Amino acid sequence: MTVFYCAKCGTALTGDLPALPSVPDIDDPDAGRDEKTGQARSTVPRGHYAIDPDPWGAPFVPAPAPRQPARASGRELLRSASGATDSAGPRNSAVLHPDDVMPRLTPFTCGDNWTGCCGPTGAHGPNLACTCGSRLATWAADCLGPNELHLDPVRVYAWPQSEATEAAQRPIGVPEELSRPVEESRKRE
Numbered sequence: 001m002t003v004f005y006c007a008k009c010g011t012a013l014t015g016d017l018p019a020l021p022s023v024p025d026i027d028d029p030d031a032g033r034d035e036k037t038g039q040a041r042s043t044v045p046r047g048h049y050a051i052d053p054d055p056w057g058a059p060f061v062p063a064p065a066p067r068q069p070a071r072a073s074g075r076e077l078l079r080s081a082s083g084a085t086d087s088a089g090p091r092n093s094a095v096l097h098p099d100d101v102m103p104r105l106t107p108f109t110c111g112d113n114w115t116g117c118c119g120p121t122g123a124h125g126p127n128l129a130c131t132c133g134s135r136l137a138t139w140a141a142d143c144l145g146p147n148e149l150h151l152d153p154v155r156v157y158a159w160p161q162s163e164a165t166e167a168a169q170r171p172i173g174v175p176e177e178l179s180r181p182v183e184e185s186r187k188r189e
């Protein structure tokens with residue numbers, strides 16, 4: 001179980017989430033896509049997170065050519081010159097269900113970062129910030145492509161909350177809900 005915090009101000013960005021062993025396969029991002037909003041089903045189910053070991057998001061660099069087209073994972077971001085570029089974005093970003101993080105983040109506009117049809121493509125850099133202003137998350141939610149929110153591994157830190165350490169940190173007799181970090185209880189108010 002892990003809580004993600006803003007590395008700049010220490011605000012808790014998520015609840016206590018269990019890890020998935022890997023980022024789930026999507027295969028077909030249009031399966032289950034919402035007809036009204038155009039959003040795909042979230043890659044990661046509600047209440048979980050997964051670490052993406054591969055580079056994700058902006059910037060993109062020319063792909064080495066020639067090569068066989070890789071099997072589509074269903075998680076490709078819509079962008080111009082698609083197929084000719086590879087992500088040179090950060091590895092090991094945390095992928096979460098947008099609803100687990102969005103209420104604690106603020107959209108901001110910078111260049112093309114909200115470009116998309118029904119939502120941001122996620123291919124133009126971070127588009128969500130902590131309340132302190134740190135631009136630490138990118139949300140992809142266009143009607144072509146996946147629906148996933150990535151936390152920048154440099155701008156957040158993860159604090160494992162194993163049952164053993166939780167029990168050790170909590171004074172005896174204090175209920176779990178009263179011993180949570182101050183930032184998190186503040187954010188819930």
Ligand SMILES: [Zn+2]
Pocket residue numbers: 006007008009010011130131132133134
């Ligand atoms: Zn912050």
